[in-house]
Amino acid sequence: MAQLMFKGLKVLDCSSFIAAPAAATILSDFGADVIKIEPPGAGDPYRAVPSLPTMPQAKENYAWMLASRNKRGLALNLAKPSAQQVVRRLVVQADVFITNFPAVVRKKLGLRYEDLAPLNDRLIYASFTGYGEYGEEASKPGFDITAWWARSGLMDGVRTEATAPPARSLTGMGDHPSGISLYAGIVMGLYQRQLTGMGAHVGTSLLANGVWCNGVMAQAALCGARFIDRPPRERALNAFTNYYQCRDKRWLILTILNEERQWPVFIKCLGRDDLQNDRQFATSRDRMKNAVELTTVLDKTFATKDRSEWREILAAGGIVFDVVASAQDIPNDSQILANDILVPFDNDGVLTVTSPICVEGQNKVKPRRPPAVGQHSDEVLREAGYDAAMIEQLRADGAVA
Known part of the structure; x- marks a missing residue:
């Protein structure tokens, strides 16, 4: 030792x-x-x-x-x-x-x-x-x-x-x-x-x-920033950093920061190639402008499969996301176990x-x-x-x- x-x-x-x-x-x-x-x-x-x-x-x-x-x-x-x-x-x-x-x-x-x-x-x-x-x-x-x-x-x-x-x-x-x-x-x-x-x-x-x-927000206040009220989840300003409920009532959260590049991959993962031709979401600016509408579309789409299914699909596509885990999920989390974050007495x-x-x-x-x-x-x-x-x-x- x-x-x-x-x-x-x-x-x-x-x-x-x-x-x-x-x-x-x-x-x-x-x-x-x-x-x-x-x-x-x-x-x-x-x-x-x-x-x-x-x-x-x-x-x-x-x-x-x-x-x-x-x-x-x-x-x-x-x-x-x-x-x-x-x-x-x-x-x-x-x-x-x-x-x-x-x-x-x-x-x-x-x-x-x-x-x-x-x-x-x-x-x-x-x-x-x-x-x-x-x-x-x-x-x-x-x-x-x-x-x-x-x-x-x-x-x-x-x-x-x-x-x-x-x-x-x-x-x-x-x-x-x-x-x-x-x-x-x-x-x-x-x-x-x-x-x-x-x-x-x-x-x-x-x-x-x-x-x-809370340093980022504290520093913003120190710099005299104008703060923007957080809207309801359904009226998020960015659908790609929102969280969504799956068919089994469990949640996941997206953090797609380079959506211009990942948009085609993302909609393919979702099985929604039809969105490629939707004029509401044609460009990055359109997708931000119509974030509320896009959130509604994603809500309906994520509700069609259990979280475990979406987890495999999104991971295979290289989409940045994670599950919104509960404390009860921790003992069986394979990544936590693989890194010896949990150890036996x-x-x-x-x-x-x-x-x-x-x-x-x-x-x-x-x-x-x-x-x-x-x-x-x-x-x-x-x-x-x-x-x-x-x-x-x-x-x-x-x-x-």
Whole structure:
């Protein structure tokens, strides 16, 4: 097996929910020793998310499997000074400390960068926030549906049409790409440490990542652009970048950008050679001018076959399109499987979604099941220099579970 890139790297994941822990998960995929710090009892509140009535129902805690695979669990009651002292001792030995505690909480617990950096001048301190470290809303609680999705303009921008209600995001939809940004910041911090020998404070926020994801439209606004309201699908301005329902009620989407060249191929795929002589669609300009009429024609045509049939036909013709997949399609998607985007947990064969980064010559660890609350508390404390009596005292104080 090739050398794991982050083998020997010690990471303290003192964060909750999705985005910040996701950065730690990526580090763990490449061999880092990640210690998940969470409160005793119920632990990270993200553990309970799959039990919400709006979430898919399953025997497995699928959210926790993805968020905390490969990690070791340490349960600390950080309200206790002795538990805070445990974190400080671990920081002395750590390479990376990750937190998404609000600034006021970090100050109260003595977990700010300025509190921990003097203990270890090589520490990479990674902070994640909803709305950034500064400004009047810096301490405002933020989730991806609020700070990333709604505040960034994404929620408004993806309406099916201008008069439609805004669309809700999916669980974790903004958290996972934001976690990639935090991971990138950590790796940049490690590179800076390699160059200078000194650690650094790195960070990002849901709001910054949301605006970045909406960057094209944000930049347009910054340039004073005039925005055009999105029309209903049936009155699309371009029939070649529209989506269509097939006979089996499943959808596909076209992205034909060079329609001048592909128009003859496309109508042949559709079995609609008659459109070649239709004066409404004779030229590219005509097809754009009459996009509504063309959309109506394509609606009727796509409704004559199931999506699987159209998929084969369009693929054979080299037409740029894709299926509008559901989450239930993912486990059996041959392209996803061929690229090892889904990988099995060690020993039990249940699949999980791997981190979306590959490095030639670098393997990832075989995914391990996430820890129970405090599963490795004693093990981690012993490694940090606590003996049995000291551990027992921490437990008696309610600092460790």
